[in-house]
Amino acid sequence: MLSLCISLPRRAATIFVVLKIIAASALGASGSDKSAAPKTDIASLLQVQSDVQKLLPQVRLALVAIQTGGGTASGVIISPDGLLLTAAHVPGGPGKEMRIILEDGSVTTAKSLGLDKTTDAALAQLKKRDKPWPFVNLSREVIKAQPGEWCFALGHPGGFDKSRGPVLRVGKIVKQTANSLHTDCVLMGGDSGGPLFNFQGEVIGIHSQIWENRDQNVHVSMAPFLRSWDAMQKSEVIKTWGIGAGGYLGVATRMSDDAELEVADVIDGSPAQKAGIHAGDVIVGLNGSAMTDQPQFTATVRARAAGDTIMLKLRSSGKERIVSVKLAQKPQEEGQ
Amino acid sequence: MTRLKGVRKLLSAILLFSVSFLHAEGSRPTLPPDQRTNGKHTLTAVEKLKPLTIECSARIESLLGRAICAATIVGEDGYVLIKASEVPDLGKVRIKFGDGRITDLREVHRETRLDLVLAQAVGANGLRAVSFGAARSLTMGQWLCSVAETGKEPRIGTVSARIRRIPGTGAALGIRMAEKSAVGDKGVRIIGIASESPAEAAGLQENDVLLAIASEFVGQFRQVHDIVNKRQPGDVIEVRYLRKDKEETCRVRLASRTKVLQNWEGEDFANGGISLRTDNFPEVLQHDIPLLPTDMGGPVATLEGKVVGINIARVDRVTTFALPVEAFWMEAQQWIQADRHPPKAVLAQ
Secondary structure, three states, X not given: OEEOOOOOOOOOOOOHHHHHHHHHHHHOOOOOOOOOOOOOOHHHHHXXXXXHHHHHHHHHHHEEEEEEOOEEEXXXXXXXXXXXXXXXXXXXXXXXEEEEEEOOOOEEEEEEEEEEOOOOEEEEEEOOOOOOOOOOOEOOOHHHXXXXXXEEEEEOOOOOOOOOOOEEEEEEEEEEOOOEEEEOOOOOOOOXXXXXXXXXXOEEEEEEEEOOOOOOEEEEEHHHHHHOHHHHHOOOEEOOOOOOOOEEOOEEEEEOOOOOEEEEEEOOOOHHHHOOOOOOOEEEEXXXXXXXXXXXXXXXXXXXXXXXXXXXXXXXXXXXXXXXXEOEEOOOOOOO | OHHHHXXXXXXXXXXXXXXXXXXXXXXXXXXXXXXXXXXXXHHHHHHHHHHHOHHHEEEEEEOOOOEEEEEEEOOOOOEEEEEHHHXXXXXXXXXXXXXXXXXXXXXXXXXXXXXXXXXXXXXXXXXXXXXXXXXXXXXXXXXXXXXXXXXXXXXEXXXXXXXXXXXXXOEEOXXXXXXXXXXXXXXXXXXXXXXXXXXXXXXXXXOOEEEEEOOEEOOOHHHHHXXXXXXXXXXXXXXXXXXXXXXXXXXXXXXXHHHHHHOOOOOOOOOOOOOOOOOOEEEEEEEOOOOOHHHOOOEEEOOOXXXXXXXXXXXXXXXXXXXXXXXXXXXXXXXXHHHHXXXXXXXXX
């Protein structure tokens, strides 16, 4: 796997050997042809062609090339006032100034807002200007996208090239996961942050990573963008979703008869158990803040990353005590 | 060098995270390979184009039968067009047609500017020649069909960027050299080799000391640059070098400079490698058909079966260049005509 924000020569990792093995086990397993899908004919291919060619003149105007200190990448404008989607590894952090080249070659700047480092989603704001920016809509229904559906990718592979312009790739969705889309639209360095479109001309993904094989191209889906939208607009950096839902404590809670937050159960082997937390303990506070209800408590724990240490104020048999717990990663098969 | 290391660390961190991330999600429904853009199911759509594409191409192979590149048949009496930089010496290759016939090739005309060579398959007749359409009117998103797997299978993709000229950047060996001469004022030490580069392919190694290139003695890295800069991608040069006090020689085929530099550590992920010559073309049609360097020289057609170009360079993971028909066909017809009807010998007075 290689993230796609490169362009300076001699800048990348020597990770080929490892990749081939892992890629095969991660993506190559489900290759059996069980379903009898309808065979494609020339008429249906020509329909795809005419759909793409109809959308292209408008949507390509929203594509931008992004130049940072470290390399070149892509991005897409999604509002008339200049909100920009890209990949988190492009700016690397909030408040970063980036050079932006529009489709017609004109140059401006943008500042990165927040980013979700766990899924590689990021938001940026173009410099204000008098007239509205060309933009595309993003899909709020990306979850409905199915393997086999046609899609197309735009970007500036290798960096902005005025005589070449943006580069199109037409392909199919291979797989959707909680946070990503995999397609056979082939990507490479410089594409990072560029848009993947559905046939309504909506952005469904942002180019993020590739594996060795041509069919192994990974895009951040719109799901994490929508989920983290408010935080990203506030220039926050999210690094706590991890594989699942951020920091994991391992307790189930309930509201007691006295309307206090109480530990209902402690999961075996969890950080909570190791810290000596027991069912029946009342949770009074976390890191100095009073804890009064379940949603507040859950949100507070999950807002911290695995590996973070929290101080819990507990009460049992009328005695208060403070325990320190190092949060772990939630043990689960599927990401959420 | 330290900066480079930092970058490497960063990328491996991203890699490690992503691995666990993907592993956790292996059970999602996945589109079987057959149904992907270039899977069997999708390709049934272009099955009936075979007579107009696959049957109008042939395979160029070494005398031992190793695939070298493809050829496009342009005359039923055996005329074919081939990517010139892949076949510097037609005496060392032969052509194999779809029906299994194998013949020798006679060079008719070599045009380095276009990276094309017109040849005739000796004794071949009754071949099926391509029917040319127009390329310059095609726009992005237009489907194209090409020939892969040494001329046996179709592949599809779309026009993916503007038709344009690709300037040349010269040739390269793919080595970094020490600034000081190796022995007194003689020899240039190699201190780094680019991955998948001409130097690597020829077996050169770090610490080898270059003594002579193309029969010119070298004592400064600038001399090596000068000798290489005078040549074209695809050209072969003889390199004499010292390894562990033993003098040896090898032959290196030069490649386009830009791509050697960009792929220094194998970061291109090009799958199957790229062509030696990837630039210095008067005009190219860019498409995203998944092809190999050995597929270059084959025809690229519209879904109507009109051939609009000849694949001329596999450039990187996302890019293949084809020479659009308008860039070569007028000229190539004249080469064929001149060869079919050579001027009559004039009697000496």
